[in-house]
Every structure is written in C-alpha cells, then in structure tokens.
Amino acid sequence: MITIYVPRDAAALSVGADEVAAAIVSEAKKQKKDVKIVRNGSRGMLFLEPLVEVETAKGRVAYGPVAPSDVPALFKAGLLEGKAHKLSHGLTEEIPYFKSQERLTFIRCGITDPLSIEDYRKHGGFEGLTKALAMKGSEIVEQVTTSGLRGRGGAGFPTGIKWKTVLDLKAEQKYIACNADEGDSGTFADRMLMEGDPYCLIEGMTIAAIAVGATQGYIYVRSEYPHAIAILKEAIALATTSNWLGDNIQGSGKNFELHVRTGAGAYICGEETSMLESIEGKRGIVRFKPPIPAIEGLFGKPTIINNVMSLAAVPIIIAKGGEFYRDYGVGRSRGTLAFQIAGNVKQGGLVEKAFGVTTRQLIEDWGGGTATGRPVRAVQIGGPLGAYLPPSKFDVPMDYEEFTKVDAMVGHGGLVVFDDTVDMAKMARFAMEFCAIESCGKCTPCRIGSTRGVEVIDRIIADQDRDKNLELLEDLCVTMADGSLCAMGGLTPMPVMSAVRHFPDDFHKPAPNKFLAEAAE
C-alpha cells in the first residue's frame, strides 16, 4: 500500500485538489495499484498547490502544481515510487522554500492528517496539555510570560500579562475566546492552521483554560471560511469523544467545553470587543475600554481573548518550555511569526521564521519577485490598516519596535506585494472606502471621517485645490488616528498617509486632461 497526500486546505481546493485526488484514485484503480489517499493540510507552499506527496522509503516526495490531466503521465513516470518528472521537486523537506523555515507553530501542518488524533500525538501533539494538566495555573502563566509571546493578532500585547490578569481574578465563570476573524487581506495563517492542524488550536485553548480556570471557550470564525468551520467542528467532536475536551479531561478533574461561532461578514468583528458583542448574538459594535475584556469580557466575565496564532503557539511553549521559544527572535519580539507572502508575487505562501527576517528576504528569497515579472513598487504589511512601504524600507527587520519607528506595523505578518502598475492614490482611496464600508458606526471620526476621506482623495485625484486638499487629508487623518475608539478608524490613516508620504508622485500627477480623455473615448 502506497500513501499519497493531497491537501484538503481551502487554498489547495481552490486550484483543484479534489479533482486531482479523484484522478489519482481512478488512475490507481485502472492500473490496479493499491494506494491510500490522505487529505492533509497545506505545507504552505501555495504556489505549488495542489502539491501531491508520495510516501517513499527516503521520505515524502513532492509534485506540484498538479492538474488532474497530469495524473496519467505522473503514474507513467513512476509517481508511486517517487521517480523524477518535470513536476517533481524531490523530497518535500529538502525544498529550499520549506527547509529554510523555522516551524514551531506550523510544525505539523501539512504533515499529518488534520483530524487524526493518533497522527497528532505521534507528532508531539498533546504533550503540552499533558504537562499543563500536572502544573499549577500560575506555573503555566509563568512559562508563557517567559516565552515572550506577544499577541499575534497585530497589537503585540504580551500574552503572559493578559493571562495573569484573568488568573488573578475570582469569578464563578471565566471564558477563553479565540479570535479567528482573520479579515485582513494578505493573511491566511489562521485559516491554514485551523484546516491543517486544528487540534493545535484546541490544545492551546485548553491549556489557557486550565491555566486561568476557565471552563467555556469560543472560537469566532469568519463565515468566509466554511472549510475551517467544518473541520473545527469535527475536530472538537473527536477531541471530546477521546476525552481531550469536555468533562474530566484525561482524568484530571478539569473541564473545558469549546464552541464554534460563525461571523457574518463584518470586518469590525475582528476587533476584540466587537467580537465579544457578536458572540453574544448582538450587533458587532465596539465597546468602550476600560473595562478591559480580561476583567469584564464575554457576558461580563473575565475573558482571555487571543488570536489563533497566539493560542497555537502555546502547546510548544509548554511542551518545550518558555526559554526554548524565547531563544528565537530579536529584541522584544520573541519567537516566530508565520509570514504570509501574498498578492502579486511569484511564490506566494506561508513562511514561518523567527523575528528579524526582512521584507526584502521574504519577497525576494521566498517570494521570488512579482508574479507579473515587473519590479516591486510597494508592499502593504499587516493588513488593510498597515502601511504601504517602498523598496527603500525593505531592509527593516521584522520586529514590532523597529516597524513602529518607520510608522508601520508588523501586524499579523501578512505581506501584499504590488508591482509598478499600482496607483497609490487609488489604494489610499480604497483604504478610506473600506473603512467607510466596515466601520461599526459608534464613533464619529471613523464613521464620518472615512466618508469625508474618500471625498477628499477624490478631489486630490481630480486636481481640485490639490495642495489644500492634501493638507486637509493630513488633518483628517490626525483626527481619525487620535479620536477613534478602536484600531479601525485609528489605523486607517496608516495606509493612507504612508501612501502619501512614500509615493508622492501618485498624488501630484498633472490634472487629467478632459479634452484628451473625451477624445480617447
């Protein structure tokens, strides 16, 4: 029996992984070969999806991107023995894109069958939780503090401090809420982990629950991720049956119940307090802080809110100790970050690396430049609220503090690459437009400022009182940044002003000549 891996990750499915799996089954049947297909997660080399792997004596051999029509030729070339073919990349583990990474959170993703608990345990799964069950809550929190882990959702708040706040509070009910509302363009790490290694998130949340004495947890997943939702629900049911969730986990006397909540297309629900409102079944309107959610969170009770990536880093931190994790990274940015190289890039995918790697390395060494083959003009880092950086800033190391110094943010580690055909005035306008569409409406600077922002940029583009309007735009951005209740209105000025600052040419174009434009029509 030969084992063949074909990912079930949504990105792989989006380019035909199901069809490839079906073609392999039918070809094997035709040739009377005994094959077993495992639907694994993605290895993160999305430019090679669908990436088919064959188990051989030497290790797993990769082929990709495979189309269903390639399958007969692959069989003929000796796919089942891992033989050469023009789509072959040799041993998966030896592919430079993959080999050069430092995988801690994504250590199992793409390797195991996402729903097999046996597979999960064989690859180090539940080691952290087993250890945590024998530890005191304060000892667990101490390990997380030692690791230097900071919130991976973008804000970079120290996770250990958040946990300690909840641990120290006395309450009859505490909650763990996982923010899986990964709405930022250019990010897909949460989705990839939930689909490729769901037990890792479940384990991280259970450790958090045991540490602070919570018995209920919620994972808030955006509705745009139907595959992740389905896999998570299945994984929770299986983990409960095998007693890694639910009552008296592994005979420890500890209980933890986990629920999945589905978002409904509101970007703002990625903001933590808006997410809590949404989990409670209400409009996703941002709450005032204080009180912080750690003190008065879900249903008014102490709540740990962490991003998927923060919680998924916890199992390895507890299994190997806080120091092990802290030894990766630079400055006050410890551990690894799952960078996501996206947009106009030749080799898009997920690259988990310690902090300190540069934008240039990520988009040149891993990304291989633009997909269109044109020069890179700008990269937006950290989602739609992140700054647009020009090539002159590509050597700033990925580090929370270093990025703040250049008025940018690492955020969730997503990089969206643009080639030289991009019009940055248009992108600045889009940032305002997006804020106008997605604002929850609670505070004025965000609700009205974004609409006024679109209008001002339209006037700039149309060359009406350009200098005055640029001044007005800057003023508006200061108001939004200082006066908004949350990061939505508070950070929208970041992409806008970075575009103005770094790409002034796009805002000072000669006035469109109406006569010529009409003649061209």
Next chain:
Amino acid sequence: MAKKVARTTDSEPNLAPPVPTPAEVAALAVCARHGNKPSELMEILHELQHQVGYIPEHVLPVLARALNLSRAEVHGVVTFYHDFRREPPGRHVIKICRAEACQSMGTEQLCQHAERKLGAPLGTTSKDGAYSVEAVYCLGNCALSPAILIGDKLYGKVDPKRFDDIVAGLNKETAA
C-alpha cells in the same frame, strides 16, 4: 399578472388565526434547537438563511418573540452584518474578493468582466434570477489571487477566462 389579495370586509371578519408561513415555522424550529437562547442569534440567523435562502421581514417578530428580544434588536443584528440577506438571492451566489491582495492581481478587471458577463452589477441579482454577484473583502486565499467563492466552493487564480469556465460549469450543473 398581479396577484389577487384576499380581503376581509367588515361583514365577514376573518377570525381564523393566521397560518404561519414555512419561513416562520422554520424560524421557530431553529430557535427551539438553540434552546431559544438570545445569545445564539447569530447561529440561528445563519441556519435560517441556509434553510430559507434569506431572512424575510415577517420572521423578525417571530424570532424576537421566541428569543425574548425586541423586534428592534433582531432587526439591528440582521441589518448590521453583510451576510444576512433580506431578499431571496439568485440560484448561484458569486462572491468576488476585492481586497488589496486580489486588487494587486487585477480583481477590478475581474469584477467588471463579471458584471458584464452576468448582467448584474456588484451587489445585485441578474434579471433571470440565476446569479447574485457580491463583493467580499478577503477570502483568505491571498497567495492565489484573485479569489472567488460560489456557495461554499472557493476558486483561486481566477482570470476572466477561468471565470467564464467556472460559470459554464455552474450552468451545466443546473441543467443536469
């Protein structure tokens, strides 16, 4: 042809209780499955929309009563979230990502192409009721842009040519 509406006059009052519509029956069943808990409203709306296709106006008071909420609260939630529709959708709901990563790979051209091809501007349903075309902001497939989602099926690297092939596939499915 306009539908005839049955009217009651003063001389013959209609005393029979109104017959609940199928959507109302479904709404009550979904609420009951969720223990009539108001905190489950999001899940209830998703399930109801999955069954009925949209959230009809007349079920709002039914939901409100079942969950012990005000009608305004239910209305507030339904209208806050982009996902919940208040009109029946087309047979196929095509969501096209127009966030930054997809823009860098030409989603604007794809949107224009789709609008022309299906005869429905973004945010509307084609006249024959076959397609609803919507803009979404990120489908999490940013390394394989532009991305579209049809029902629960995700497609990556969608250029106008591939878009046409996908739509042709949908038509074949419908015909079969």
